[in-house]
Amino acid sequence: GAVVSQHPSWVICKSGTSVKIECRSLDFQATTMFWYRQFPKQSLMLMATSNEGSKATYEQGVEKDKFLINHASLTLSTLTVTSAHPEDSSFYICSAQSTGYGYTFGSGTRLTVV
Amino acid sequence: DAKTTQPTSMDCAEGRAANLPCNHSTISGNEYVYWYRQIHSQGPQYIIHGLKNNETNEMASLIITEDRKSSTLILPHATLRDTAVYYCIVRVARMDSSYKLIFGSGTRLLVRP
Numbered sequence: 001g002a003v004v005s006q007h008p009s010w011v012i013c014k015s016g017t018s019v020k021i022e023c024r025s026l027d028f029q030a031t032t033m034f035w036y037r038q039f040p041k042q043s044l045m046l047m048a049t050s051n052e053g054s055k056a057t058y059e060q061g062v063e064k065d066k067f068l069i070n071h072a073s074l075t076l077s078t079l080t081v082t083s084a085h086p087e088d089s090s091f092y093i094c095s096a097q098s099t100g101y102g103y104t105f106g107s108g109t110r111l112t113v114v
Numbered sequence: 115d116a117k118t119t120q121p122t123s124m125d126c127a128e129g130r131a132a133n134l135p136c137n138h139s140t141i142s143g144n145e146y147v148y149w150y151r152q153i154h155s156q157g158p159q160y161i162i163h164g165l166k167n168n169e170t171n172e173m174a175s176l177i178i179t180e181d182r183k184s185s186t187l188i189l190p191h192a193t194l195r196d197t198a199v200y201y202c203i204v205r206v207a208r209m210d211s212s213y214k215l216i217f218g219s220g221t222r223l224l225v226r227p
Binding site: 004006032034036042043044045046049051057091093095097102103104105106107108110 | 148150155156157158159160163201208212213214215216217218219220
């Protein structure tokens, strides 16, 4: 089946620094990947849709200059949280769309900004 | 933007069927219903999806009403490992013909021994 690997699984960073999260489709090519954010005891909220070779589509209210998304290949999308602040602390989850397997989610990255 | 409504929590006895309802009264004709579940601090796991007809796989059955305004996920013989948050999701079409999954608030299912 389709496997999506997300790295790192957790990260702690200082306020004001940037953090990069990787999302890889291991055994399939994903032209479209999605990035979600989940706060404790809440549902997943779609942040943006990442398309290989083109600009990401951001959901309303998501700052594109703060959450930089790059989808440079058919198997890798990255989310960079720039100038992170404590309110950016959250669980970030990626998802990849594949033909035949639908939408496969990564295991998530827990970001803590101190 | 959320298009689904689910009970906040439910519980069932181990070995019994778990029936999780979902209301999606504003669903459009070409929008699929997906079900995923999430165990604490993990990524969501795919369960099943459907458009109009009832669907069954090795994990669950999905019953969609004829008017498509609601559906029920059935776990036929719940086990303790089925304790999780279950999300009923509508796949929404964008203007550029791409799709996105819009998560509802989910149902926290507790399977009791």
